[in-house]
Amino acid sequence: MQNEAREARHRIRQDEIIIAARRCFRQHGFHAASMSQLASEAQLSVGQIYRYFSSKDAIIEEIIRRIIGLRIQEMIGTSKSIQLPKLLAWRCVLNEDDEALMLEVAAEATRNPRVAQMMQEADERIFSQACAHVKQAYPHFSDERIRGCVEVLAVMVEGTSHRRLTPQKASAETLYPLYQQIHHLLFHSEDS
Incomplete structure (x- = not known):
């Protein structure tokens, strides 16, 4: 006790x-x-x-672990793939603070090999969970196709996070159908 x-x-x-x-x-x-x-x-x-x-790096590692854990819970707990075009077009994020901290992590990773390793481990964790999530939704997709889809989504989501730092150059209303087309291409096309 x-x-x-x-x-x-x-x-x-x-x-x-x-x-x-x-x-x-x-x-x-x-x-x-x-x-x-x-x-x-x-x-x-x-x-x-x-x-x-034990160190500042240990604190950074715990912050990354918690942010990635929340992102995985959100991914597994909801069907964001359906809403993803909307989230991207309107540059929505789950947590503003987490986004800013992950940008700090990316900057620190360019200077600190230990933080770069933490970032790679976090990416591996979320990427494998995303692949498992997509595999569950699209069991007929090959593993290579799933990895490709998840990679494209990661680029769009992470790119949007960085693009949020600048004014949007096209309206969300214009971007939304484009993101829908990309989503459709990734998940509804049988061609690889």
């Missing part, structure tokens, strides 16, 4: 640190944010943070 209570307090403190780290990383970026800034944001000492996370 005592161990369970200690573990619960440990998880609560980790959650508090992650919340503070998200705020700190959004304000300063992963690269520029120091552990002392993070400690100040969390209202803890740097030493207290190291009791819960």
Whole structure:
């Protein structure tokens, strides 16, 4: 019973640190944010943070793990493939904060090989889940076809995330039928 209570307090403190780290990383970026800034944001000492996370990279890794976990839950829990053209045309995202943090991850991955590895592992995790999800919906598709469809969707979704930083050059009303055509080509055409 005592161990369970200690573990619960440990998880609560980790959650508090992650919340503070998200705020700190959004304000300063992963690269520029120091552990002392993070400690100040969390209202803890740097030493207290190291009791819960071995390094700043460990905190980044946990943030990535949680974001990817939420994205996988969303993908599995709903049939977004039907709504994807609409989400892309109107540049909608599930969570603004997560999108901004993942852009920070991408920037940090260009400087930090460990973060680049984290990003590759996260991509592998979500890509394999997306392939399994598509396979369930389209069991007659070959594995290669499924990987191709998921890759195209990943490019569109991630590209849209980056494009959100600039004004949209075509109206959502114009883009929507184009995204619908792409979706139809990917999932309703028998030709490879």
